[in-house]
Amino acid sequence: MSPSPVRSPAVDAPPAPGGKGRAREDAGSQRSPAEVLGVKGAASFVAPAVGIVGVFLIFPALWTLYLGITNLRLTGLAAAEPQVVGLDNVTQALSDPSFLNALWVTAIFVLGSAVIGQTVLGLGLAWLFRNWHGWGRQALEVLVIFAWIIPGSVVAFLWIAMLDGESGTLNALLPGGVGIEWLLTYPMLSIIVFNIWRGTAFAMLLFGAALNTVPPSHLETARLAGAGAWRQLVDIVLPTIRGHILTALLLVSLWTFNLFTPFLLTRGGPNFQTEVLPIYIYRVAISQGELGFGAAIGAIMLVINLAIALVYIHVLSERAA
Amino acid sequence: MARVTLRSLTKRYPGGVTAVDALDLEIADGEFFALLGPSGCGKTTLLRTIAGLEAATTGQVIIDDVDVTRLPPGDRDIGMVFQDYALYPHMTVQDNIAYPLKVRKVNKDERRGMAADAAGNLQLGELLERRPGQLSGGQQQRVAVARAIAYQPRLFLFDEPLSNLDAQLRVEARTFLKRLQAEIGVTTVYVTHDQSEALALADRMAVMQRGRVRQLATPEEVYRRPNSLFVASFIGSMPMNLLDAEVVDGALDIAGSRLSLPPDSAEHVTSGDRVVFGSRPEFATLHDEPVDNALEGQVAVAELLGNSYLLTVEGSGLQMRAVAAEAAPNGTRVWVTFDEANCLLYRRDDGGLVGSPRVEGDEAVDADAPRVAAARQ
Amino acid sequence: MTAAGAAVAPGNSRRVVKSVLTRIGFYVMVLLLGVFFALPMLWLLAAPFDRTPTLAAGVPDFTFDNFVRVFENPFVLPSLRNSLILALATMVLVVTAAALCAYALSRVHLPGRDILLYVLLLFSAVVSGTAAMVPLFLLIFEIGLINTHTGVVLVLAGGLMPAGIFILKDFMDSTPASYEESARVAGASALQTLRDIVVPVVRPGLAVIAVWTVVQVWGDFLIPFILLRDPELAPAAVVMFNFYTEGGQANLPLISAYSFLYSVPVVVMYLFVNRRYGFRFYGGIKR
Ligand SMILES: Nc1ncnc2c1ncn2[C@@H]1O[C@H](COP(=O)(O)OP(=O)(O)OP(=O)(O)O)[C@@H](O)[C@H]1O
Numbered sequence: 008m009s010p011s012p013v014r015s016p017a018v019d020a021p022p023a024p025g026g027k028g029r030a031r032e033d034a035g036s037q038r039s040p041a042e043v044l045g046v047k048g049a050a051s052f053v054a055p056a057v058g059i060v061g062v063f064l065i066f067p068a069l070w071t072l073y074l075g076i077t078n079l080r081l082t083g084l085a086a087a088e089p090q091v092v093g094l095d096n097v098t099q100a101l102s103d104p105s106f107l108n109a110l111w112v113t114a115i116f117v118l119g120s121a122v123i124g125q126t127v128l129g130l131g132l133a134w135l136f137r138n139w140h141g142w143g144r145q146a147l148e149v150l151v152i153f154a155w156i157i158p159g160s161v162v163a164f165l166w167i168a169m170l171d172g173e174s175g176t177l178n179a180l181l182p183g184g185v186g187i188e189w190l191l192t193y194p195m196l197s198i199i200v201f202n203i204w205r206g207t208a209f210a211m212l213l214f215g216a217a218l219n220t221v222p223p224s225h226l227e228t229a230r231l232a233g234a235g236a237w238r239q240l241v242d243i244v245l246p247t248i249r250g251h252i253l254t255a256l257l258l259v260s261l262w263t264f265n266l267f268t269p270f271l272l273t274r275g276g277p278n279f280q281t282e283v284l285p286i287y288i289y290r291v292a293i294s295q296g297e298l299g300f301g302a303a304i305g306a307i308m309l310v311i312n313l314a315i316a317l318v319y320i321h322v323l324s325e326r327a328a
Numbered sequence: 329m330a331r332v333t334l335r336s337l338t339k340r341y342p343g344g345v346t347a348v349d350a351l352d353l354e355i356a357d358g359e360f361f362a363l364l365g366p367s368g369c370g371k372t373t374l375l376r377t378i379a380g381l382e383a384a385t386t387g388q389v390i391i392d393d394v395d396v397t398r399l400p401p402g403d404r405d406i407g408m409v410f411q412d413y414a415l416y417p418h419m420t421v422q423d424n425i426a427y428p429l430k431v432r433k434v435n436k437d438e439r440r441g442m443a444a445d446a447a448g449n450l451q452l453g454e455l456l457e458r459r460p461g462q463l464s465g466g467q468q469q470r471v472a473v474a475r476a477i478a479y480q481p482r483l484f485l486f487d488e489p490l491s492n493l494d495a496q497l498r499v500e501a502r503t504f505l506k507r508l509q510a511e512i513g514v515t516t517v518y519v520t521h522d523q524s525e526a527l528a529l530a531d532r533m534a535v536m537q538r539g540r541v542r543q544l545a546t547p548e549e550v551y552r553r554p555n556s557l558f559v560a561s562f563i564g565s566m567p568m569n570l571l572d573a574e575v576v577d578g579a580l581d582i583a584g585s586r587l588s589l590p591p592d593s594a595e596h597v598t599s600g601d602r603v604v605f606g607s608r609p610e611f612a613t614l615h616d617e618p619v620d621n622a623l624e625g626q627v628a629v630a631e632l633l634g635n636s637y638l639l640t641v642e643g644s645g646l647q648m649r650a651v652a653a654e655a656a657p658n659g660t661r662v663w664v665t666f667d668e669a670n671c672l673l674y675r676r677d678d679g680g681l682v683g684s685p686r687v688e689g690d691e692a693v694d695a696d697a698p699r700v701a702a703a704r705q
Numbered sequence: 706m707t708a709a710g711a712a713v714a715p716g717n718s719r720r721v722v723k724s725v726l727t728r729i730g731f732y733v734m735v736l737l738l739g740v741f742f743a744l745p746m747l748w749l750l751a752a753p754f755d756r757t758p759t760l761a762a763g764v765p766d767f768t769f770d771n772f773v774r775v776f777e778n779p780f781v782l783p784s785l786r787n788s789l790i791l792a793l794a795t796m797v798l799v800v801t802a803a804a805l806c807a808y809a810l811s812r813v814h815l816p817g818r819d820i821l822l823y824v825l826l827l828f829s830a831v832v833s834g835t836a837a838m839v840p841l842f843l844l845i846f847e848i849g850l851i852n853t854h855t856g857v858v859l860v861l862a863g864g865l866m867p868a869g870i871f872i873l874k875d876f877m878d879s880t881p882a883s884y885e886e887s888a889r890v891a892g893a894s895a896l897q898t899l900r901d902i903v904v905p906v907v908r909p910g911l912a913v914i915a916v917w918t919v920v921q922v923w924g925d926f927l928i929p930f931i932l933l934r935d936p937e938l939a940p941a942a943v944v945m946f947n948f949y950t951e952g953g954q955a956n957l958p959l960i961s962a963y964s965f966l967y968s969v970p971v972v973v974m975y976l977f978v979n980r981r982y983g984f985r986f987y988g989g990i991k992r
């Protein structure tokens with residue numbers, strides 16, 4: 008038998024009076040042997056991640072709110088000594104036609120590509136895939152996922168090439184050889200369809216996972232009662248995956264709302280027709296140097312994000328409960 | 329080899345649950361000691377506190393006269409088998425068994441030798457290159473035991489090591505464990521909530537309830553003379569007969585029938601005492617005509633046990649169980665007598681065995697006893 | 706009998722017609738979806754191998770010349786190297802810091818843990834590079850990291866960290882603590898336990914986070930676009946954009962071959978993850 012590695016002094020005598028009290032003091036004053044890390048160790052494990060997140064995510068968010076009420080500029084006098092201008096920036100924004108335009112463009116973009124496009128198409132694809140395991144399904148699924156993971160600046164150019172007026176693939180396929188400059192003639196439609204193509208994979212994967220949670224016995228019961236695929240979808244599946252649908256709607260809207268990628272296709276043009284809020288902020292703050300005003304728009308975005316996120320977290324905790 | 333002493337050991341969880349309550353215990357060198365009790369009574373907590381995985385709130389854990397209460401688990405020289413076996417999924421059986429040796433800086437060749445020995449001891453020789461995921465439940469259990477014995481600790485701790493096995497395998501593994509422990513003679517603390525496992529394996533056992541030891545004795549003693557209603561109702565594969573009774577003129581009155589007092593309790597009771605009469609079904613005898621010292625009733629259910637039957641008899645608001653060689657048709661009138669040497673009397677107020685000292689200030693017993701007794705009738 | 710038989714037959718044929726129509730509808734739909742998702746991708750497969758690539762996708766006049774010529778451009782290799790540096794540095798930072806954090810949060814009941822997790826969840830959902838563009842730019846400017854890879858790495862790591870923490874915490878939570886406990890009873894130190902037991906056991910989780918981080922950073926455009934001024938430091942995402950927005954005729958042999966080179970790594974990583982671990986779905990892993 009190996010020698011005992013025990014180090015502490017031997018206790019032969021019965022415990023001294025007050026032994027209990029001493030033990031309790033020990034438990035308070037030194038790290039318990041039971042914990043691998045102890046609270047201090049754990050804190051040091053948590054610190055790097057929390058530090059990075061705190062400085063480069065949380066602090067900028069709070070700072071946006073502060074900057075939003077100053078007249079900070081990139082150059083000039085206001086760059087050196089910014090003044091607090093209160094909600095001036097916000098009032099100015101709300102009366103600025105180019106901001107209102109960006110807000111309107113963003114709303115249509117989010118509604119068309121995220122709320123309607125990606126969610127409906129994602130659900131449709133997941134429904135098509137539910138009992139289909141052939142190579143066709145795999146090929147289509149991989150295509151959808153590739154559209155999602157290939158770098159944004161590459162897919163943007165793929166679409167620029169496809170939609171080109173003179174020699175784009177789309178015009179070549181359309182009968183009559185019409186030379187439509189899609190990105191100039193239908194810019195909004197173009198970025199909406201582009202973003203549906205780009206982002207449907209997420210909703211598809213989410214709904215694919217969701218459909219797995221529908222108990223097959225429920226569908227079989229409905230089939231025995233004579234329900235077709237459409238009735239099964241409406242009566243059984245949609246109510247069961249209600250929570251997932253809400254999750255998809257909220258997340259996809261949130262991301263689309265903050266998406267800078269349309270910039271890669273149109274840079275906001277032509278004539279600001281596709282200038283969504285992220286592009287607007289970039290133009291105002293970085294290109295034109297009006298940092299305070301840009302931050303105010305950022306703050307408005309943060310507040311909208313916050314509203315969506317709170318609903319989302321609420322939905323999550325409802326579902327967990 | 330090791331002797332384990334617990335001195336008023338208390339473990340209170342941050343939430344306020346006192347899982348182990350001022351517990352005193354002495355486990356002898358080389359002993360196979362079982363901790364038995366219902367779910368949530370603190371068995372796992374006690375075991376983990378001995379191992380050092382939980383810090384004692386107050387009190388001491390002493391191994392071989394050395395206070396190890398504040399030592400980290402690795403310095404206590406303990407081998408432990410977890411309920412889920414905790415076999416490392418990314419290591420082969422060989423590496424799993426050898427890992428504690430590696431931690432102890434045993435060199436590679438020696439390590440392999442010791443691991444192979446332990447594996448051979450548990451008939452795992454063929455499986456050394458497999459991963460835990462490729463083993464059956466019984467094999468995993470043996471690997472976990474092999475890992476605990478390979479580095480020859482002075483104390484084994486087992487937390488319900490057989491509960492994940494199916495019934496038949498469990499009996500085999502039980503026999504195997506008992507033989508193994510007898511061979512290597514290492515002090516063993518074995519947690520289980522299966523009373524038959526504790527009775528089968530232990531040299532001595534403690535029955536726990538709410539963080540306290542209710543009875544500390546050999547399995548025979550616990551089986552034959554449970555010292556409280558709680559233990560009486562908990563131990564035994566067939567529930568003990570527990571009947572409300574009153575002492576009247578040197579005899580027992582049970583629902584109007586007279587039974588003589590068990591000989592060794594006679595001196596501890598006086599007329600008017602309210603007690604609970606206890607006797608195991610295997611010490612009950614059925615008669616098909618009236619006899620003295622019997623309770624009358626009708627057969628309500630007959631269950632085949634194997635080579636005998638368990639009969640449930642009902643009458644005058646009582647329910648009794650008896651083991652009989654032959655079944656009787658339902659509704660048969662019978663008279664039940666109990667083997668006097670194996671009858672026990674419990675106080676109705678605190679649930680203690682008549683003649684045993686009362687436990688001072690222990691509300692747990694007061695609170696529980698009547699409820700347990702009632703539940704059994 | 707005959708009446709029943711006669712009644713059944715038309716019903717049957719109607720059902721056959723209906724199921725044939727459903728089949729046809731299904732195939733038409735799948736075909737249309739396939740065309741929709743494949744059409745833009747065709748160019749990426751054809752043009753890089755075409756002797757004279759145009760904007761239209763077509764059967765290539767096969768050649769590898771474009772790939773030889775692409776490296777003559779002074780920006781190609783450095784930009785891919787920059788992308789690699791940013792991706793690997795962010796990956797190492799996120800995987801290490803998130804793993805340590807997730808481990809501590811999963812195993813130790815730190816005071817304020819639930820609040821911390823809530824704050825992380827909330828801010829990771831709310832704060833985007835676009836909404837916080839101005840303060841991120843100013844912050845990096847003020848601490849002197851503008852126009853450095855370090856600045857980009859830190860900002861990206863800050864954004865990716867919370868999701869990394871959540872997913873790894875899920876992994877750690879679903880790993881029984883008894884693995885570590887048994888190692889500790891055997892005498893292993895905290896560091897040994899981490900190295901020998903925890904890391905190997907959660908390796909799939911670490912790999913998922915690593916690959917996910919690399920894919921995210923590899924494709925990210927906005928942060929390097931606003932934080933890096935020096936073209937020499939620009940990663941492929943920005944250089945690609947510059948290639949096709951530069952004035953004059955777009956250099957299609959260059960752009961096509963470059964697009965291909967730039968896309969291949971994420972495709973390979975996807976295939977790797979898909980084979981090795983299955984493309985398991987973690988809510989919200991891609992942003
Ligand atoms: N980590 C913990 N924090 C707070 N309370 C705990 C913790 N672990 C256990 N408890 C509580 O302590 C009591 C004893 O738990 P323990 O696990 O020791 O029971 P047990 O006898 O092993 O039960 P079982 O037979 O079900 O395994 C229970 O009431 C339990 O709820």
Ligand SMILES: [Mg+2]
Nearest residue numbers: 371372373487
């Ligand atoms: Mg337990």
